[in-house]
Amino acid sequence: MSDTGPIQTADKVRFRDVKAAILQRITAGDWGPGVLLPGEVELAAEFGVARATLHRAMRELTDEGILERRRKAGTRVRPSPLRAARFEIPLVRAEIEATGAAYGYALLSRAAGAAPDWLSARLSLDSGAPVLHLTCLHQADGRPYQFEERWINLTALPRAEGADFSAHSPNEWLIGAVPYSQVEISFLAAAATGPVAGALDLTEGEPVFTVERTTWWQGQAITHVRLTYGRGHRMTTRY
DSSP, rough: OOOOOOOSSOOHHHHHHHHHHHHHHHHHHHHHHTOBBHHHHHHHHHHHHOOOHHHHHHHHHHHHHHHHEETTTTTEEOSSSSOOOOOOOOHHHHHHHHHTOOOOOOOEEEEEOOHHHHHHHHTTTTHHHHHEEEEEEEEEEEEEEEEEEEETTTTGGGGGOOOOOOTTTTTHHHHHHHOOOSEEEEEEEEEOOOHHHHHOOTTOOEEEEEEEEEEEEETTEEEEEEEEEEETTTOOOOO
């Protein structure tokens, strides 16, 4: 083990300094894959920090997939560090404007009513639970870009029923109105039918790229949305 000595700062040692020092030892090979790290009390004394500071640094490295912590078994360096994909709900306006195109939006339909059976099952809603059903069209330089079909659970978010979605999309309103604690997302190929084909200027039955996304807040479903993109759309991600 290399001897880096205590980490000194003028006032309070930052947990990020401790985290960086631990990570440096791992990447340098001092603590190789599978190695059991010293206990928190020992490490806190070595780095000259409070145990709470050391614990926070270790917790972040565990959350990032670098360390593996088990009760009564200690903390080890993961043999294969996990890569965690951090998800952020995208704003379609920002997505379009990032390409240099002008963003356009239109609310196509709006109706409040009882959730259909398939939605109740998917979101674990009571039978007949009230939902707001919206369809919208997002445009880039006046051309169809994305067709949005969205359901909002009015039991979880009753103020959505009185929200004005004629000027601002539900995508933007929801991001500002409520946080989310869980997200489920699916990517699929589908056939353009009815309103989707008409809104996106596609031939009925033409294959389209579709994203379905459901978000929850503290165990309660907030919204389910189906996003269908125009011809030739490509999605790229990096983490």
